[in-house]
Amino acid sequence: MYRQLATIIVTRRSRVKNYLTKMSIRFMGTGYPYSTNTRRVLAVLHEKGLSYDPITVDLKAGDQKKPRFLSINPFGQVPVFLDGDLKLTGDLELYLNKSRGTQLLNYTKATKKMGTQRMWMAIESFEFDPLTSILTWEQSIKPMYGLKTDYKVVNETEAKLEKVLDIYEERLKKSSYLASNSFTMADLYHLPNIQYLMDTHTKRLFKNRPSVRRWVTEIIARPAWKRACDVKAWYHKKN
Known part of the structure; x- marks a missing residue:
């Protein structure tokens, strides 16, 4: 997208x-x-x-x-x-x-750590990104081009994203960040679409989940970002 x-x-x-x-x-x-x-x-x-x-x-x-x-x-x-x-x-x-x-990505012999990071990067690519890219396109990018947002698509996609974020919420109750208690590439991959969605109606999906809200607040506040x-x-x- x-x-x-x-x-x-x-x-x-x-x-x-x-x-x-x-x-x-x-x-x-x-x-x-x-x-x-x-x-x-x-x-x-x-x-x-x-x-x-x-x-x-x-x-x-x-x-x-x-x-x-x-x-x-x-x-x-x-x-x-x-x-x-x-x-x-x-x-x-x-x-x-x-x-x-x-x-930002573990290359050591600690295979469990590397495996966990790779897993969450894959989850971002196959579960999180497809949905958030649609929502970003409809609510943030289309208006830039003078195009009309399709709210039917937005509502359908948000319903799917809620299920994904429920899984994130459970993970982030146990860990400061997705792959570990330190910021990694797995977290960084999520930043671009999240940044856009924080200026849309979809932001409520992140804010309504305490652990997800805490995580989002921390990663978007990073000086590098x-x-x-x-x-x-x-x-x-x-x-």
Whole structure:
């Protein structure tokens, strides 16, 4: 859904062994940095203290379908990761996590911890994101384009999201965050759609569940996330 409205390109500026610890990351984003995918990657960059140079691309004009971009990704899809001759599409957050700074995903031999993190990331992808992306699109993105919100779709989707959040509530009664008592990538993945939904009628679904409400309040207050949502900062750094 709107998560696809981001074009992110990371260019390699050093040898592989120095790649993520010393380079300045080159970012190719949308014509305006409101996309959920852009914000997720920005959040990781800020959590880890990595610098970046934003390059704004006008997706409304179809720049991602023009020869210049298609030479990088012939499918015209985003995001894109470049590492020398290697070109990948997918979750850039996982690549960035291996750099210096806070580790947001457990790569140790503690397989139970890693398994729990991966599980909640999968739950976000297959249970949480499909529903919240629809709600974000209908209530936040459509109005930006002058389109009418379909409240029938909103009501139907909210009913499904309530069941998912009931499961989250039970989990968060026992744990400070989803995967553990520390903030991880599993929590970060949820931030973009939650941020949008806090300005819609759907926010009541989060606020009506005490443990979910506490969790949401904590993760959206993280300094890195606030910087990721700072549109002025994006354009201030614009090339």
